Amino acid sequence: MRYLNLSVPEYKLLYKISLRNKISFLVGDSATGKSRLVEFISRYNRNKETGIGLNEDIAVNSNFKNIFAVESRNDLITYSSIKGSLLIVDELYMNIILQNLNIVKKSENFFLLIFRDMISNITTGIYDILELCMDKDNDYTVNYSKPIYSFEECKINPDFALVEDSGSGYKFYTSVLSVKCLTSKGKTRVIKGIYKLLDRTDKDILIIVDEVGFGYEFNKLMSYMDKDLSRVYFWCPLSFEYVLLNSGMFHMETEDIFDICDWCRYSTIEKFIEHQLRDNMRKKGYNYSKGVDVTEVFESYINTIFSNNFDNYQNLIK
């Protein structure tokens, strides 16, 4: 986990920001201190560059080498090429990002985008949509980041499972799950699929999506849905490849997958996970590519996969 701790003794303010993925969004109510964070970062850098102002005015503790506030296209171009940086962009400057998305996508640096209006073609994880919460620590006000969405574990008895994947994932779940499995053929069609299924059945519906790519859609679903979602249950593993990587077939620590990702080589965590799976499967004598049916290969690990994720997994699988 990457972190940024920033303290401003003059105002007795402390920011604690934790970031998992390369691109995160910071959203939430007005007056929670989002824009002020950007202002403090700008001041901190001005202090450093000019020598005016004391280091104690704003103190930063982070495992990023640099933290920059982007306020112009030049800022974006310059800072995105400085390795080990976190670039923070306030919503007032969102047009800079919108017009230069390629720079963002190609950069190996981390971005914290303070945009309520999330961008559909920037891949975002559900847990990468953050808000600032406020707490008190002695006489300091602490603003800490927290994912706005969280899931609770529960027992389910679905009629249908809707899978975002139409390739390997869909083939796998169709073969394994005891309930009727459907594919939405992509994440952008999941919401429409949910609408249809809610009309089709009175029972529970299980939705299986890749968490690291479903943030934008999930946020949209939570904003627009005018139907009762109490029968809709989500299972959101990082990705289908992550499920396989975590199946017990390979001796690999996957908990810190974001920390071990080489962001110079992989533009997204999905690509890194896919590469890890392909490598590990090759070592075992198998080839993996998207679309291939891997059910037989993982047959003896199916119980592990589902028992890791569901309390009542025996009902779910054939």
Add this chain to the structure above:
Amino acid sequence: MLKVFFGKPGKETVYFPDDWFEFRGYKFLGTDFSKNLIMDIDKCEYISDKVVSSSVMGIIPSLWLSTGSKMVMMSKYTEYPIVATWIGDNTVKYLREISREKDITVIAGYLFGLFKNDKSNLDVLILNTGLVTKTAKEFSREAFKLIEERGVLEHAIFKS
């Protein structure tokens, strides 16, 4: 009435609320409406047009007030359309209130929380279609249709 346009802001939109506030907005801060607004949203007490007292940070320049509060003041005291992405859901109740006294226009690239904290009916004119929605359900259905049909809406937002 509240008018919503799903799409990109035009030339008449204020792109930098801070600049508007610094040069034209200060004078609206001393009104009862604004004093209540900043107390509720920003937890700040009005001292003078340029200085407020924050319950978190102490005495601060009023320019440090939230963008959301500035946008609400703009909608109350000027005819400028406001941009949805700059207003948090906690400020929406003020837009609802203002829209009962005068016409205000919100430009949105996404479904902002117009009915999130208050599900009561509100007449909303969708400027793209000319349709007046009355309920949260009608509004979100229209918004969903418009944004889904024009998939590039969000990223085209500031290109004009």
